[in-house]
Amino acid sequence: MSRFDIEAMTDKIHEASVVPESWMPVLDSMTEIAGGVGTILLAADTTDFRFISTKGLAGFVESFVEEGWPEKNTRTPAVLRARHAGFIVESDVYTPEEIERDPLINQFLRPQGLGWATATAFPMSTGDTLVFSIERAFRDGPVPPEAVAILDSVRPHLGRAALISGRLRLERARAAVETLALLGLPAGIISRSSRLQAANGLLDALIPVTVRDGGTRVAFADGDADDLLAAALNAANRQVPRSIPLPARNNNPAMVAHLVPVRGVARDLFTGSAFILVLTPVEANSQGPDADLLQGLFDLTAAEARVARAIVAGETVETVALRQGVSESTVRTQLKSVFAKTGMKGQLDLVRLGSGLNLVRSDDV
Incomplete structure (x- = not known):
């Protein structure tokens, strides 16, 4: 993605900080950067979670909940435990053997043609944690390092925009x-x-x-x-x-x-x-x-x-x-x-x- 594109995306993020409806174009841009199927913005606290997602993942979170995967989910806890000020991929928190054994990856994601992702988390003053998760098709392989680097470059803007939105x-x-x-x-x-x-x-x-x-x-x-x-x-x-x-x-x-x-x-x-x-x-x-x-x-x-x-x-x-x-x-x-x-x-x-x-x-x- 060119420098001009990064600047355009940064403008979108700043707009989203004051116009909630503008978060969807931001998520679309994140999907494009990672070569993904779609992006989810999840707000989780100790009692429940809420989300918005791009069209490519329509019905994804609903199925995730209906099939009882929140209780068996290993990915979101792994992202939170990492406490990494950037986007992480599977190899940052799993061994290759763990990836092949993980129930969520093998029983829920891969049957849908998914299986790779990159995500980052922001703690909020409201007690929630915001998680941005970009899902990528299994056939396309892991999210490339260069895409992660681009996402890391806009991550500070995402964090500030989320904080401003909350306030x-x-x-x-x-x-x-x-x-x-x-x-x-x-x-x-x-x-x-x-x-x-x-x-x-x-x-x-x-x-x-x-x-x-x-x-x-x-x-x-x-x-x-x-x-x-x-x-x-x-x-x-x-x-x-x-x-x-x-x-x-x-x-x-x-x-x-x-x-x-x-x-x-x-x-x-x-x-x-x-x-x-x-x-x-x-x-x-x-x-x-x-x-x-x-x-x-x-x-x-x-x-x-x-x-x-x-x-x-x-x-x-x-x-x-x-x-x-x-x-x-x-x-x-x-x-x-x-x-x-x-x-x-x-x-x-x-x-x-x-x-x-x-x-x-x-x-x-």
Whole structure:
């Protein structure tokens, strides 16, 4: 690759530091340098990993995960153990005999026509480790030393761009949280490892009476609400918004906590953020909440929302069943599901929750 090409690639890297969508052309250039099939940018922490990859490796990481290879992977740990400030190839961390015996190489990569690669890793301040991995076809042999040398020459730019991306993404998330404070809403950022990355002043004021910034994860002081929070933080699908009721505590009003997923994989790669947490105060409502509000807040089915609305309005299971033309056992089953999703233990708790579910506007707070 010519000097002009290197300069052009460096420009792409600098652009990617502030425009997440520009990382893909950078990965394409890295693939071209190594004569590879494709490149993966992986962000890994102690709990999970996220990635973006070029078109040549479409479905590669998905298959890697589905077939259970993360637990048997030897390559990424080898890259991390090497602590080498450059790109490494197989011969840097394996003997020829180890290459021929390695299950990942022989049972996963070679059957797909792959088997050679070069990779480098960067630790991030968020606790993640970014790994750039370029996969090369087995028939083409190992990544040539001259290609590794070119990649090493742009590696410092990759590291700086990744660091800037992380800082900018986190600062933008913090700015969003502070904007919510102007609207009267306590808010914070929850990391992929379930820690509180940042909080505005209104949320700080609720710690530790309502919200607790624990050593292992953010938590709610109310046990039932915290059980729902733990389930949301540990859910396999973190792209689903969730709402959790918080009862009044001391001088703090009842609230609904909303977990809003941080969307956009390229952004998520660098910030390590999973959710924006927003707490909305509620006020007394003698007529009870609208069924659509209950359904939207707590991910209830339409039938569950109607049952919940009726119970909050003072109806019994028997009258609900009669009016809706279903059996009492059906209503009880739906009600049990409502309790599970809202964290309530019985009808009285549900009535107390529902009678307060008029969301307070920000200018009333």
